[in-house]
Amino acid sequence: MKIAEFGVESWLNQWEKSAKYDISQSTIDSMTITELLKMTGDDPSVLYDQLSHVKMNYGWIEGSPEFKAQVSSLYDHVKPNQVLQTNGATGANYLALYSLIEPGDHVISEYSSYQQLYDIPRSLGAEVDFWHIHEADNWYPDINELKRLIRPNTKMICLNNANNPTGTLLDKNFLQQVVALAKTVGAYILIDEVYQPLDHPENFTSIVDLYDRGIATNSLSKTYSFPGVRIGWTVASDAVSDLFRKYRDYTMICGGVWNDILAVYILQHKNVVLARNRKLVLRNLEIFKNWVASEPRVSVVLPQAVSTSCVKFDIPETTESFCLRLLKETGVLLVPGERFDLPGHARLGYCTDETTLRIGLKKLSQFLRQFD
Template structure:
């Protein structure tokens, strides 16, 4: 199996430890364990003292499954499978369903897994392109033209990585109608929950029986360090995924499951903390864009990632490399998403890091 280098992950793997001002991440400011314990008033360590360090619950504990099922309208806890982050969830779904000769449609640009893993498995992949001039929305008419009798799956980020655009309920209902014409699955990576109350967001499993919702605690819930994600599907797909899951992972681990349960059981407190970070930092970011001549942005829908367009003398990859070396500010160049001239900017870093990083970035843009 041949597969290209993973652009965004390859860049971060090399450079993220060099950053003084890390504005590349799309996680809302990560929790420390101390902060999580204080916020939730939980006895994580006391409970952990009583745990046997065995494999634990293979598919995720009953508490975990129940709490995840509450995020959807009609998903039985038994149809929730714990995975190694959303990357594991996406991999599980694609690995279980895609075969050589299948046709897959993927939103583009998006998280690279969603098109390069199907390609590596022998699928024919068509790109359903986002349009910057249309607020990074795709055209539903383009999807209708792309659909084929052998289209097995439509793959979407919602919200999109890197742009932060949310495809709303009405639009996703149109996607479902197109998918139904050929019986295609719709896989949606939903790791970014919008904190913009004006956005009507709906998980795909709430809209379509052949929808596959993947998610994790890494972005919206600020806990990437425990590497917990999940798939939420109908019972037929859950049973199919179980077979393939046995080949790819055993469990997430006792501690990770326990920490995940604390986060999910205290979801309201966690989301209140994170909504404030997102909306406060987004205002700082918008103000900076408005007063910085060489930058423009289609602002995200209250999610933690954004995609700026830069007017620079260099390519965006050279600019980002030199920016890091000269100032310590880390962005992800647009080339990692096959969109030169842009950069992913994670504005949900700690607020002081964001303010200083943007100040340094603005000064550097003026000179380059």
């Protein structure tokens, strides 16, 4: 089995710890447990006593009943038994692809998007066709292109909603058109749903609430601000979840006793977490909009209050070399678009803390003046 280097992850693995002003990430400003407890108003001893006294065995293999109940409540028609805990959304995506994709299968993957969704199928021997997104169409793919790509033997359609790195959200009407096409050949639809809009959450619809062969993956890493908990999940039909169980035994045993307890606590208090994050995202989005409007060498298709964006640079240099010089000379970190096969662009994570965002944008503008 051979697989391509994971572009965005290898870049961040190499450079993120050396950044002074990290505006590359797609997580909404991560929190400490102390910050979370201050927001909830709970007595910290209750959670800490639970963590201190729980037996450190394997715990609940698929996630605790409390975890499964909390996750299932995020969807319209999902039962707890359809939820499987994973090691983040990366683990969830891998589980779904590993369980379903075989050599010779035909897979259609949104492109550009999160690299797992096309390079894992290719590494498993599938034939992968790219369903391109288009900047001129607000980074939407063309449904007519999907009609041309789909085949009688298409096994799966892979999407990232909202998209990483562009932040574009596919609406319910568009997803229903994708479902209608998938039904004609019985294809699965796998959607990584870690980025969700915080300005109008009603605009988001999960694939599992639209299609019986839909598979949703998600985690606490992005919208919920807790990547360090390393907890994600798959949600699928009973039959597909039962299939996942067999393959899951080969990829992980459990998510960890402490991790599960923290995940349950975060989900139990999701309203305060999301309220905090909604305020942060909307405030920072205004700062970001104003900066783009004032910066002549930058343009962007604005995201819908999700935590990632993709800026376009008007510069006479590759964005990879530009971003590396930017980091080394100013301490500001972006992800160059080459890491998403989008040269000329960069992922800009505007949902860091406000101070880091303001300083990072100011230094980025100053650095861009060398091209004037």
